[in-house]
Amino acid sequence: MTATDAVPRVTRPSADATRERVLAAALDLFSELSFDGATTREIAARAGVTQPLLNYHFSTKDELWQAAVAGLFAELTEVLATREEGLRGVDQLTAAKLLVREFIYFSASHPQLHRIITQECKTDGPRMDWLVDCHIRPHYEQAARLFTRLVSAGVLPDVPVAHLYYILTGAGPTMFVLAPECRRLTGIDPQSPDVIEAHVDAVTAFLFGRQELS
Amino acid sequence: MTATDAVPRVTRPSADATRERVLAAALDLFSELSFDGATTREIAARAGVTQPLLNYHFSTKDELWQAAVAGLFAELTEVLATREEGLRGVDQLTAAKLLVREFIYFSASHPQLHRIITQECKTDGPRMDWLVDCHIRPHYEQAARLFTRLVSAGVLPDVPVAHLYYILTGAGPTMFVLAPECRRLTGIDPQSPDVIEAHVDAVTAFLFGRQELS
DNA sequence: AATCACGCTAATCATCCGATCAGCTATCTG
């Protein structure tokens, strides 16, 4: 089905597996320790390989970072696209609520996403430019279209979409981004399914109106 | 009035001024570039001094970081205490709304606060422990008492206070934390007074109920 | 006036970082 089946493969299968182990380790460490705080040696150690291998598969530390982040956004894009696909024909308000819920669920299972965004987008720089132009903007524009429709329908108050965007992307993921703090501060584990469910309910209740709280 | 007037001072006045210049530079760079990303040479350069001076005033990089963060939290504590003082006698709901507004205004004028929190509290570590135990917990407990009263009064929906805390601290400051992203992504400058006002209005509207939107 | 502590700097240290290079080994190709 894919091109790699037709063309005789030049890369050995073992390389793909280690590549993905490296990418997973890089994503975790970059998101938790920041780009500068995560060292290539530590990433390599977590992936069970030696440090020069990172420069073999990804020529530079920046390219490793880009590859790890691109994989994460690909997951987000796929999850949202699949969900949207499954919501064809559902009425606008219900579809919007379920799409927002899906986004918060993703933020809970992939806290690395907003950890990296809040890490890189605090300052101007090449990584922020790349993140915004290549990955964040498409999702922002999709969200903006959705919010615009909901405001027109009177479901959301008449607030500029940029504010709605930062209220949702702030209120939804922050508890999961700061999971270690939340555990120490409140004793609650944000990775628990019950807590995730309660948070999704709470955020959607505040966003779409109080009476919606079950 | 202060003790330094009575006791003959041993530190020269010039030292206090440079100390504060160093602290301000450290706060900006730590919050934007993370603890590891900010170098002592860069902090010194921004403060207009040489790098070994940082080790003279603050024995280590960690102590410099602690001093800078402590000063920021002292400002927050003072601002909120002053505001609460001025709200004695005001009815509970109005006082709560104005206190929340004050918090968001502070997040707008001091984005370094939540930049550092989201930087350090993603991972367990000594800096996270110190931040939570010495500075975050007192404010969390104050917020928890406020939220508990508002839930009892029926002003807020019956959601555990931890969720309310992370919804507020996520929805309020994120737009200002990610100001560079917001400018590039939306063309809106979150430091503009009009935008700050609109965001404060929007967040309080979602938090305290739709009908409150002016 | 002599002394001394304070504020600050130039020079330097050990350490760690990302990157490079030569070389090993196993698999694939012809």
Next chain:
DNA sequence: CAGATAGCTGATCGGATGATTAGCGTGATT
């Protein structure tokens, strides 16, 4: 079977980082 190549490692390099040390100048003390 022989050669080539992909996958990976050990050793190492230049550069940057946080910290230390010795020492300078100025202003307060006695």
